[in-house]
Amino acid sequence: MADKPVYEEASIDGQPSKLASIPASDTTVWADASPLLQAACAGLRDGELIHGDNFNLFAAMSALEIMDPKMDSGIVCTYYSIDEAIENGAAPIPISLDSTIDVCRTIDIMDHLLACEAAWHKGHSLAQTVFSCIYLLRLDRTAPHALLHSYCRIIRATCKAVVSVVSDARTHEEEDLFTMTYGLPLNGDGDDKCLSILNAVEETISRQLRACKATSSKRRLPEDLEPLQSNPNLEEGFCKALLCRLRFRKHFFHVLSCMKRPQGRGLESARKHIASCLTELESILKSADFLRSCFDESCEGDIDDKTTASGFEPIGFDAMLNSRLSAPTPPRAIKILSWKKGVEYFVKLLHDLDVICSYSLDPHLESLLRFVVQFQKSQPDLVARSHLQLLLVQDGKLYGRDPFFAVINKAAALPEATKNHDIQKNESFLQLGMLVMNLLKILCTNAAWQRRKLGKFLQDWRVIYVQLELAFRNEYGEVSSSSNDENTCMKIFQHILLWVEEQTFWIAFRFLILGFELELYSTGEYCMVYWYLYAVLIKLAEKTHLMMAVSHDTAKRKGKKKKDSPKDLARESRIPPAVLFLQCYICLAEGLTMYLSRCLLL
Amino acid sequence: MEQEVGESLIHLGNSDGSNSSSSDPVTRVRKLLFRRMLVGIKDGRFFLGTFHCLDKQGNIILQDTIEYRSTRRSSPSPMEQRCLGLVLIPSSCQNSCHVDCSVEEQLSLLKV
Numbered sequence: 001m002a003d004k005p006v007y008e009e010a011s012i013d014g015q016p017s018k019l020a021s022i023p024a025s026d027t028t029v030w031a032d033a034s035p036l037l038q039a040a041c042a043g044l045r046d047g048e049l050i051h052g053d054n055f056n057l058f059a060a061m062s063a064l065e066i067m068d069p070k071m072d073s074g075i076v077c078t079y080y081s082i083d084e085a086i087e088n089g090a091a092p093i094p095i096s097l098d099s100t101i102d103v104c105r106t107i108d109i110m111d112h113l114l115a116c117e118a119a120w121h122k123g124h125s126l127a128q129t130v131f132s133c134i135y136l137l138r139l140d141r142t143a144p145h146a147l148l149h150s151y152c153r154i155i156r157a158t159c160k161a162v163v164s165v166v167s168d169a170r171t172h173e174e175e176d177l178f179t180m181t182y183g184l185p186l187n188g189d190g191d192d193k194c195l196s197i198l199n200a201v202e203e204t205i206s207r208q209l210r211a212c213k214a215t216s217s218k219r220r221l222p223e224d225l226e227p228l229q230s231n232p233n234l235e236e237g238f239c240k241a242l243l244c245r246l247r248f249r250k251h252f253f254h255v256l257s258c259m260k261r262p263q264g265r266g267l268e269s270a271r272k273h274i275a276s277c278l279t280e281l282e283s284i285l286k287s288a289d290f291l292r293s294c295f296d297e298s299c300e301g302d303i304d305d306k307t308t309a310s311g312f313e314p315i316g317f318d319a320m321l322n323s324r325l326s327a328p329t330p331p332r333a334i335k336i337l338s339w340k341k342g343v344e345y346f347v348k349l350l351h352d353l354d355v356i357c358s359y360s361l362d363p364h365l366e367s368l369l370r371f372v373v374q375f376q377k378s379q380p381d382l383v384a385r386s387h388l389q390l391l392l393v394q395d396g397k398l399y400g401r402d403p404f405f406a407v408i409n410k411a412a413a414l415p416e417a418t419k420n421h422d423i424q425k426n427e428s429f430l431q432l433g434m435l436v437m438n439l440l441k442i443l444c445t446n447a448a449w450q451r452r453k454l455g456k457f458l459q460d461w462r463v464i465y466v467q468l469e470l471a472f473r474n475e476y477g478e479v480s481s482s483s484n485d486e487n488t489c490m491k492i493f494q495h496i497l498l499w500v501e502e503q504t505f506w507i508a509f510r511f512l513i514l515g516f517e518l519e520l521y522s523t524g525e526y527c528m529v530y531w532y533l534y535a536v537l538i539k540l541a542e543k544t545h546l547m548m549a550v551s552h553d554t555a556k557r558k559g560k561k562k563k564d565s566p567k568d569l570a571r572e573s574r575i576p577p578a579v580l581f582l583q584c585y586i587c588l589a590e591g592l593t594m595y596l597s598r599c600l601l602l
Numbered sequence: 603m604e605q606e607v608g609e610s611l612i613h614l615g616n617s618d619g620s621n622s623s624s625s626d627p628v629t630r631v632r633k634l635l636f637r638r639m640l641v642g643i644k645d646g647r648f649f650l651g652t653f654h655c656l657d658k659q660g661n662i663i664l665q666d667t668i669e670y671r672s673t674r675r676s677s678p679s680p681m682e683q684r685c686l687g688l689v690l691i692p693s694s695c696q697n698s699c700h701v702d703c704s705v706e707e708q709l710s711l712l713k714v
Binding site: 027038043047074084 | 626627628630631632634635636638639640643644645646647648649650654655656657658659660662663669670671672673674675679681682684686687688689690691692694695696698699700701702703704705707
């Protein structure tokens with residue numbers, strides 16, 4: 001590094017000029033100790049240290065080593081600060097005096113920002129991805145450049161919205177870098193206006209597009225309208241490339257704000273915006289050919305590795321400027337996703353969000369659990385999972401709508417009337433409600449974290465079962481007379497106890513299955529795992545069958561008053577399909593256990 | 603009291619034979635422990651922390667360290683700071699080293 005030495009030798013009064021800005025206390029001064037330290041080093045024996053009583057070698061090993069590129073995130077790189085970088089022309093405004101090049105470079109910045117955003121969602125720190133953009137770090141500077149300004153503004157607002165969703169959902173426990181925004185200018189004034197600014201820019205460009213189409217068909221250009229850039233042959237292509245990029249941002253922002261609306265009220269409009277986003281992404285992909293062809297000079301290297309559609313390096317990015325803010329991560333160079341991969345990521349994210357938005361908010365817990373498990377199979381990323389979780393649990397209610405006791409009431413096949421029963425104020429039932437809520441939250445986390453949590457969680461379900469059973473016995477242990485209300489309470493207890501058992505085995509089952517998804521089992525363990533599965537499944541099937549019989553009972557009693565149909569008898573003897581399905585699983589697990597144990601023996 | 607100790611703290615004993623009793627530099631550096639120390643390094647940053655440890659190679663460990671860096675390459679510029687905690691500054695990148703001391707101590711240093 002060709003840094004000129006900043007430190008100046010001690011001046012006559014022993015006070016180096018640089019030190020003036022780091023004052024000692026009022027009555028003291030800085031005295032040069034280096035000669036003394038040098039002399040002391042010479043006097044020390046090998047391996048000897050000068051240290052105080054509180055010194056601990058083990059603790060000292062964890063000291064941050066200055067100038068070690070793997071530990072010291074503060075190493076001064078090209079620039080000392082953002083302002084210095086700007087003064088040196090690292091992020092000029094306008095980007096180029098030639099309006100054609102200026103538009104082209106603006107598109108590069110947009111593309112690179114998209115790639116950065118995808119890299120952020122994929123687990124890198126915000127400081128080193130999106131906020132490596134110097135324009136974004138000093139947003140007010142971009143005000144004269146309407147195009148860049150509007151785009152940067154919506155990016156910042158989008159990042160803020162995503163951070164707030166993820167930190168509200170707290171599904172990011174193992175991905176906590178995501179919400180680290182310390183020291184970044186994420187909160188600017190007037191971000192509520194970002195959409196109107198974007199709309200204005202979009203309007204201008206679409207008029208420019210219409211105008212250039214009109215001129216090509218020999219009509220007159222409206223006088224008040226300047227073209228986007230100077231080369232008339234490229235005008236249409238540039239306008240289109242910009243429009244799809246701006247519109248994608250607009251719709252994506254709408255998607256986020258619609259999905260945030262309480263009780264899933266915005267899901268339908270979110271789906272419309274998702275569809276628009278996907279269309280715009282397609283146009284963005286298509287614009288790549290044009291952008292690559294509009295300059296003769298071609299760039300070296302594989303175009304698929306580039307972070308922009310045109311293949312040019314974007315102007316105005318420096319990931320090292322912010323590396324100090326990316327703590328607590330160790331300083332490291334990160335690789336931004338390629339532009340293509342970035343677009344692919346957004347396509348997947350939007351599809352995942354669409355799955356969430358198309359969910360019918362089924363009040364049946366059983367089908368909800370099935371939906372979440374199915375959703376997780378597509379391995380959705382953090383942002384999509386956070387949105388799902390926020391939808392499921394709002395204000396301590398399911399979908400922000402159904403109290404959890406009512407949900408349990410339904411799941412435990414109790415009649416609708418008991419959902420407001422006073423028994424829900426019982427502490428054990430309150431706790432059970434919390435457990436169900438936590439179960440939903442856990443199911444929205446990533447597979448590894450989910451499995452760990454479920455393992456610990458199993459214990460809680462066992463405890464709540466014992467608690468409920470105890471409460472049940474205390475209250476109804478020796479009751480012989482049965483008033484109507486007591487009967488109801490007893491029924492609630494019985495049903496819910498059975499249901500809790502069923503859930504416990506379901507969680508155990510999910511825990512075991514996740515081990516397969518995470519490839520945690522070695523081949524030698526398969527035999528044992530299948531045997532476990534077999535045992536858990538038998539219990540699960542048994543409880544499910546009981547549960548179904550009980551719910552069938554409830555349903556039947558309702559209808560009994562009207563007529564006794566002969567069909568009922570036939571239906572009763574039949575095994576419900578859900579249980580049959582579980583029995584298939586049981587046979588599979590049993591067969592695999594037998595087969596694998598035979599293999600082990602041979 | 604502290605001042606008395608400080609009198610003979612910093613100046614190199616062997617250049618001045620008069621106070622040979624405390625002239626051993628190792629002993630005197632030991633007395634500097636837990637004092638505020640300011641270490642400048644080659645890329646222009648400064649580290650201010652409590653002197654914690656020194657080894658034969660001259661590597662310094664500071665506790666509760668604050669990093670100071672200028673925001674511009676040109677000399678007079680505002681400083682930016684952040685807390686780092688326990689840091690090890692290898693001797694290879696050290697540029698300067700100062701300890702916090704009273705004016706009297708400073709004068710005795712100049713006498714050397």
